[in-house]
């Protein structure tokens with residue numbers, strides 16, 4: 001029987017969501033939507049000591065910016081609410097008790113000192129990784145070594161205790177991972193994990209498995225760092241008698257540093273000056289991280305970039321909308337090897353999505369920037385600037401920073417071009433062009449501006465190649481940019497001629513020098 005697909009993204013609010021986490025959420029979302037299933041957001045906040053205020057909100061805002069909308073979750077609600085684990089304490093206590101009653105778990109009363117002494121003892125005896133396990137448990141203070149009366153008395157006296165899983169000594173635990181294939185682990189390598197802490201909170205393993213079962217999760221898609229925990233989870237399913245409905249597992253490859261050496265980290269962001277978090281974050285401890293959103297990435301570009309970090313469509317296609325990703329995505333095409341982070345690729349995607357935006361939509365962003373700078377512009381002018389600039393920018397802020405000349409006359413002139421192109425011939429032609437334009441009126445189209453220029457040059461007997469760079473310099477102060485005649489059209493005649501005249505005045509002495 002084909003079950004309704006249900007997946008979950010289960011972050012812990014212990015810090016802002018790294019892009020690796022966003023990718024996990026994205027793959028879960030794509031898979032769910034493709035299968036007409038449900039995507040659930042569950043907040044795993046049982047480790048209160050690591051809780052960082054504001055991070056749950058951060059996670060939700062990041063997902064919403066990316067267009068990843070949970071079907072069930074802490075805010076959305078749903079049939080399995082609550083979706084925040086700290087609100088489900090009683091449920092876990094009940095299941096932990098079930099494990100104890102079935103003989104799969106036991107109470108342990110060992111103090112920190114006793115645990116440390118055990119580890120020291122084992123180390124002295126040559127054990128490299130001392131563990132609380134099938135062998136050592138029998139030397140410790142727990143419900144397997146104490147009499148039921150002793151256990152009862154300790155609990156009644158309020159002595160702190162944890163519940164540990166009774167991991168079998170010699171058993172093979174197998175699981176089939178959808179990305180990695182068969183994974184096999186010997187139970188002797190697993191210690192008797194704590195499933196309930198002395199504060200009455202479950203540990204990750206117990207809460208995670210219980211919730212995945214109760215929430216009817218069919219596929220667990222998560223980062224590779226959780227692969228070592230998977231055999232333990234399989235064991236828990238077995239102990240609970242839930243093996244038949246155990247979810248399928250898919251562990252996603254790591255995101256690697258740009259040079260491919262090691263896991264991508266916050267430090268890489270600082271070192272290379274690129275973001276590794278979806279949104280900027282200012283932590284309660286003063287931690288200040290840059291975000292893709294604040295750096296000017298479009299969410300569609302960010303998602304497209306992330307989707308291809310660890311998954312490939314098997315075709316040459318690179319640009320995918322969210323809907324196209326939903327159709328094309330497949331767990332089989334997730335790469336086993338880690339995915340190298342390449343910020344240049346993110347730039348490329350942003351450029352593509354900038355180009356595809358309408359001038360009208362880009363103009364909204366541009367007008368925002370201009371407002372902040374206190375610069376007046378009509379919407380019509382902003383739309384024209386976007387039309388001319390959008391193929392030449394990576395981020396929308398560059399519609400302003402790379403195109404200031406649309407709004408203010410040059411404050412200085414590119415010296416290299418002055419030295420090379422500001423000749424007497426050019427100055428004469430520019431003077432004549434300014435005069436000719438002034439006879440024309442206020443507005444002029446690019447074609448007309450070009451025709452007027454050609455006319456002037458014909459009359460003066462000067463070749464266009466001797467003048468264009470100087471004219472661009474006079475109008476923009478720079479040596480590059482969109483078509484100059486288009487710029488003149490946007491600026492209009494009064495502004496263009498004012499700039500030409502000003503350049504002729506300011507650079508007058510320079511002509512003499514170059515002659």
Ligand code: GLU
Nearest residue numbers: 010011012044208222226
């Ligand atoms: N709470 C875990 C995390 O923070 C979830 C791991 C899982 O998906 O099982 O990533």
